[in-house]
Amino acid sequence: MNIKKMSMILILILIMGLMSCSQGGGAEELSYDGNLVLVGLSEPVEIAFNDIYKMISVSETYKTITSSGEEITTEVVGVSLNQLLETYDAKLSDFSSVRGVAGDGYAIDVPGEILADKDILLIWSEDGETFDEKKQPLRMAIHDERAMYWVSNLMTIEFISEKKVVIKESTETVDLSQILFIEAAAKAFDVQEITYYETEDIGVQVTDLLTLANPSDPVVFVATDNFEKTETLEVINQGLFKLTGDNAPLFMSPDLPKGMHVKYILQMITGDTAFVSEMNALEVYSEREVKNQTGVALEDVIAGAGLNAESYLIASTDGYEVEIAAKDLVEGILSLHEDGYYQVKFSDALAKNTNVKDVLSIKEGSGANVVEVESTETTTEDVLLGVWTVEVTGLDDGAFEFTSERAERKLDRVTIETIKTSKNGDSATEFWEGYKILDILAFLKVEDFESITVIAADGYSKEFTKEDVDMNMILGVVKNGAPLEESDNLVQLVSKLPSNTWIKGIVKIEVK
Amino acid sequence: MKGIHLVIFICLVLLVGMHTGDEYEIYSNGGIRIHSYEVGDIVRVYIKDQQMIQIVDTTAYHDHLIYAVTIESGEIRDVTIISHQETEDYGDYIETDWFVDRLLLKCNELLEVVKLSKKAPNQVVAITGATITSQALVNGINECIENYRRYLDEY
Numbered sequence: 001m002n003i004k005k006m007s008m009i010l011i012l013i014l015i016m017g018l019m020s021c022s023q024g025g026g027a028e029e030l031s032y033d034g035n036l037v038l039v040g041l042s043e044p045v046e047i048a049f050n051d052i053y054k055m056i057s058v059s060e061t062y063k064t065i066t067s068s069g070e071e072i073t074t075e076v077v078g079v080s081l082n083q084l085l086e087t088y089d090a091k092l093s094d095f096s097s098v099r100g101v102a103g104d105g106y107a108i109d110v111p112g113e114i115l116a117d118k119d120i121l122l123i124w125s126e127d128g129e130t131f132d133e134k135k136q137p138l139r140m141a142i143h144d145e146r147a148m149y150w151v152s153n154l155m156t157i158e159f160i161s162e163k164k165v166v167i168k169e170s171t172e173t174v175d176l177s178q179i180l181f182i183e184a185a186a187k188a189f190d191v192q193e194i195t196y197y198e199t200e201d202i203g204v205q206v207t208d209l210l211t212l213a214n215p216s217d218p219v220v221f222v223a224t225d226n227f228e229k230t231e232t233l234e235v236i237n238q239g240l241f242k243l244t245g246d247n248a249p250l251f252m253s254p255d256l257p258k259g260m261h262v263k264y265i266l267q268m269i270t271g272d273t274a275f276v277s278e279m280n281a282l283e284v285y286s287e288r289e290v291k292n293q294t295g296v297a298l299e300d301v302i303a304g305a306g307l308n309a310e311s312y313l314i315a316s317t318d319g320y321e322v323e324i325a326a327k328d329l330v331e332g333i334l335s336l337h338e339d340g341y342y343q344v345k346f347s348d349a350l351a352k353n354t355n356v357k358d359v360l361s362i363k364e365g366s367g368a369n370v371v372e373v374e375s376t377e378t379t380t381e382d383v384l385l386g387v388w389t390v391e392v393t394g395l396d397d398g399a400f401e402f403t404s405e406r407a408e409r410k411l412d413r414v415t416i417e418t419i420k421t422s423k424n425g426d427s428a429t430e431f432w433e434g435y436k437i438l439d440i441l442a443f444l445k446v447e448d449f450e451s452i453t454v455i456a457a458d459g460y461s462k463e464f465t466k467e468d469v470d471m472n473m474i475l476g477v478v479k480n481g482a483p484l485e486e487s488d489n490l491v492q493l494v495s496k497l498p499s500n501t502w503i504k505g506i507v508k509i510e511v512k
Numbered sequence: 513m514k515g516i517h518l519v520i521f522i523c524l525v526l527l528v529g530m531h532t533g534d535e536y537e538i539y540s541n542g543g544i545r546i547h548s549y550e551v552g553d554i555v556r557v558y559i560k561d562q563q564m565i566q567i568v569d570t571t572a573y574h575d576h577l578i579y580a581v582t583i584e585s586g587e588i589r590d591v592t593i594i595s596h597q598e599t600e601d602y603g604d605y606i607e608t609d610w611f612v613d614r615l616l617l618k619c620n621e622l623l624e625v626v627k628l629s630k631k632a633p634n635q636v637v638a639i640t641g642a643t644i645t646s647q648a649l650v651n652g653i654n655e656c657i658e659n660y661r662r663y664l665d666e667y
Contacts, residue, residue, distance in 0.1 A: 104573060104599045134599070193629035195637035198610035200629075240628075254627035258602065258641035 030124055032137035040095070040159030041088045049137040053124060055079045060121065062143045064150055076141050078123030081157070090159070092120065096218075097230065099158040100140045100151035108259040109160070110142065110149050111230040118142055122154065146227070148259055177272040178363040179305045180212055181342065182241060182249055182265070183279060184317050185360060188212075194242050196252075201245040203252075207237050213273035221251065224264040224280045233270065235260065249277050267305055274305035278342040278359075281334060288333050290347045295335025298344060302329065302362060311365035314344050317358045323369040324354060334359070339415060352409050385483045386490030390475065392444055394511035400444055404477070404491070410443060411435045416472050420499045431481070432494045434474035437509075441469075446511055454493050455508040462503060472496040475506065536567045539580040539592065549659055553652050557659065563589075564660050568652035572596065572645045573603050579649065581656040583619060588653065591615045603645030611639060611646075615653060619661070622654045 030053045035046035058080060063073045082092050092098065092115040101107045110120065121141045124130060131139065135152040142149050189208040194201045210233075219236045221229045239253035247263035266284060268275045285296035285304065302312065312329070315321045324332070324346075331347040332354075341358040354371050385404060393399040407413075413433050421427045441449065452469060455461040464473070473495035477484055484490050493503040534545065536556045543560030550557055556567035563584045570577050575597040582590040593607045605611055614636050617623060621634040625647045630637050638646035 104602060106599075106602075195629050196640055197605065198608070252640070254638065254640065254643060261641075 030130060030137075034137065034155075036122075036138065036154065037156040038088075038159065039156060040161065041085075041090055045088065047084075052079060052084075052122060052138065055084070058121070060143070062121070062141050064141070064145065064147045072147075074126045075128065076121055076123040077125040078121040078138070078141065081120040081122055081140075084122070092118075095159045095161045097160045099156075099160060100149070100154055101156040101158065102151050102153040103155045104153060106151060106153075106259045107257040108148055108151060109229070109231070110140075110145075111228070113228075113230075114142060114145060114149075118145070151259075175272065176269065176274055176306050176308075178213070178361055179274050179276050179302065179307055180209070180361050181278045181359060182209070182268075182275050183243060183277065184342065184358055185209055185212055185275070186241070186243055187317060187358075191243075192240055194240065194252075196242060196245060196250075199245045201242050201248070203240040203242040203244075203250075206239050206241060206251070209241070209275060210237070210270070213275070214271045215273070216271040219268060219270040221262045221268050222266050223262060224266050224284050227262075229262055231260075231262075236268075236270070241265070248279070269306065274307065276301065276305050278334065278336075282336060282342075285334075290331070290333045290335075290345050293333065293335050293345060295333030295345065297330070298332035298334055299326075299329035301334050307362065307364070309364040311367045311370050313361075313363045313365040314356045314359060315361045315363070316356045317360045320356060322354050322356055322371055323365040323367075324350070325370045328371075355412075385477055386485065386487075388477075388490040390491060390506050391508045392440070392511065393508065394449075395444055395446065402440060402444075407435045407440070407475070407477075411439050413477075414474065416474060416494070416496070418494055418496060418499070430479060430494075432474060432476040433478035434476035434491075434494065436471060437469050437473045437475065437493075438471060440475070440509075441511070449511050451512050453510040453512070454503050454506055455510070456503050457488055457505040457507045460503065462501060464501075468495070468497060470496070536580070536594075539565060539567060539594070541565055541582075549663060551659070552655050554655055554659055559663075564656075564663060566656040566659060567594070568656065570648055570652045572598055572648035573642070574598055577606075577645070577648055577652075579652065581653055583656060583660045586619050588616050588619060588657075591649075591653065598642070598645050603639065603642040605639045605642060606645055606649055615650070619657045622657055623650045625650050 030050075032049040032053075035048050036052060038045040038047070056079070057077055059075065059077050061073060062076045063071055065071055085091055095115060096112045097109040098115060098120070099107055099109045122138045123141045124138055131137075131152070138154040140149060140151045140154055186204040186209065189204050191202045191204060194203045215233055217233050219231045219233055221231065235256065236251070238255055239251050242248055242250040242252055249265045251262040251265060251268070253261075264280060265277055266280045267277065281301050281304075282296050285300040287294055288297045309326060311323055311325050313321055313323050328346070328350060331349045333345050335343055335345055337343050337357065344356040344359045346354045350371060385408065388404045390402045391399055392402050412435075414436060415431055415433050418430050418432055419427050420430050437452070449466060451463050451465050453461050453463045473493070476492045476494040477490070484492060489505040491506050493506055495502070534540075534556070540556075540558035541560050541563060543558030543563065543565055546557045546559055553568050553570040554566050555569045558565040563582060566581045566583070568579055568581060577596045577598070578594040580590070580592045580594060581588065591612050596604070596606065598604045598606065615623070617634060617636075624632070624635050625638050625643065626635045627638055627643060636646065636650055
């Protein structure tokens with residue numbers, strides 16, 4: 001081999017070495033047929049993937065967070081989308097959101113809040129490895145953002161700008177004025193059966209829930225892990241809230257890519273309304289105990305939704321309302337009742353009638369009907385209930401006259417579903433409200449007993465063993481929503497036992 | 513010399529021929545292949561007693577989706593996914609038992625893909641987020657049902 005040939009080989013090796021060491025060059029060895037489609041710019045743009053690979057690239061250390069919360073740091077190589085947009089006289093912060101669409105239909109909107117601060121890299125390599133077939137030709141990468149934004153197999157980028165005007169107008173003109181609790185509100189509508197993967201769940205159409213509000217763009221979701229996502233009403237109207245099972249409440253639609261579903265919703269804010277999940281509120285806000293019941297701080301629920309007023313009108317699904325001063329919220333909790341509904345409950349500092357069962361909404365109050373601390377104000381509900389007295393005997397300290405007023409003030413009224421069987425054998429379901437016998441005995445400090453004998457005004461009596469006296473044995477005062485009105489039967493013993501054991505017009509209970 | 517070349521050539525042809533087997537035979541359950549029923553996306557049909565086993569090669573969301581459908585006594589008894597290229601965490605749920613169980617229905621009606629919940633016996637709820645894959649699978653099964661009906665009519 002002569003010197004000339006040797007020199008040529010050395011020069012070639014040197015050139016190759018220099019090329020491999022150079023920074024900022026494109027990935028010229030990569031090749032992928034097809035074009036990246038950019039929609040929403042001044043005119044539709046298509047750029048060959050092979051041309052993107054040849055653009056001046058950047059290498060960065062990026063961090064992402066997986067759906068399970070794991071942080072992954074990776075060395076990425078790609079091109080800056082902001083730099084690419086310069087050619088079209090645009091930048092990411094011009095848009096309210098950017099939607100990355102993968103070849104398999106996966107799509108995700110990167111919200112304006114992220115675009116305002118961060119660039120998107122269109123990458124073709126991670127940790128020195130180019131992508132396999134499934135991730136090719138490009139992947140979106142945003143530093144310190146969730147992995148769901150890192151769309152692989154990227155084929156289209158949609159730049160959405162028209163909503164920005166709406167958002168500005170909306171936020172300037174609409175103030176939040178009410179919280180609607182999703183689980184309670186959904187009861188007013190037909191449930192939708194949903195087969196979600198391998199489970200059977202139920203849900204409700206979002207359009208149904210929105211009839212209770214004055215919705216407007218944007219719609220902002222907040223999940224229990226503080227994940228926030230902005231959507232448009234147009235998208236929201238296509239979906240459902242899955243209320244049971246995994247990820248509930250889950251915003252979903254079979255017509256939307258899975259990447260646009262939102263799981264573990266804490267709240268969805270649109271227009272003047274924050275739709276709040278009671279179930280998830282109990283998971284995230286600080287615990288508080290009121291009257292031996294654990295719930296979450298009511299003021300946290302209200303502040304978390306962004307509602308701010310001098311007083312609040314708290315309403316039940318049955319229309320019962322109570323107005324509470326903002327300063328008294330610290331006495332209250334949102335809690336789950338054992339019968340499966342959510343309730344607002346206040347400490348003894350407030351009158352018992354401030355407790356709201358199956359709470360539906362919390363709205364800005366007018367201040368006109370605020371319940372004062374230690375108030376003895378009565379409600380229509382109270383007035384409608386009959387006045388009765390039941391003497392309880394066999395107590396350690398003798399007898400006690402248990403009155404309707406004391407029952408309503410000191411005990412929770414519960415609802416049970418019973419079956420009433422008539423003499424001819426016909427059965428009918430009845431819903432009874434009343435006070436648990438066990439609660440009454442606990443209130444009267446009865447620690448143990450063998451049986452109770454319940455005696456009616458007409459002298460009829462029946463003994464029940466301790467086993468009979470369960471959580472479903474009550475002194476019933478409201479039947480199928482109507483208070484008992486017959487003067488000789490204002491309080492009746494009902495239970496899940498056969499209805500021929502029920503006793504009307506109770507006047508006395510003997511504890512043994 | 514020419515004779516030797518000819519012998520070698522014939523031997524090669526025979527050898528190649530011996531190695532060209534039926535790649536789907538393992539799904540045949542020992543049944544007899546009936547070429548005349550191999551139409552459309554149905555690439556193999558085997559009959560064993562009352563059982564009709566059909567191999568479908570169709571296009572789903574990504575590339576080929578190949579599966580075996582066993583019909584017996586008017587019911588879909590089994591669906592076995594042989595190969596697919598569907599996306600992980602989306603269409604690849606077609607291999608799960610819970611989804612295959614949804615397909616084991618009577619053949620008196622063609623199957624219908626629905627998106628949220630089943631309202632009729634012939635309906636199959638699509639995999640959440642993978643309607644196209646589910647539809648492709650059900651389309652192929654419907655071809656198999658029609659083929660099965662044709663077979664019953666003719667025999």
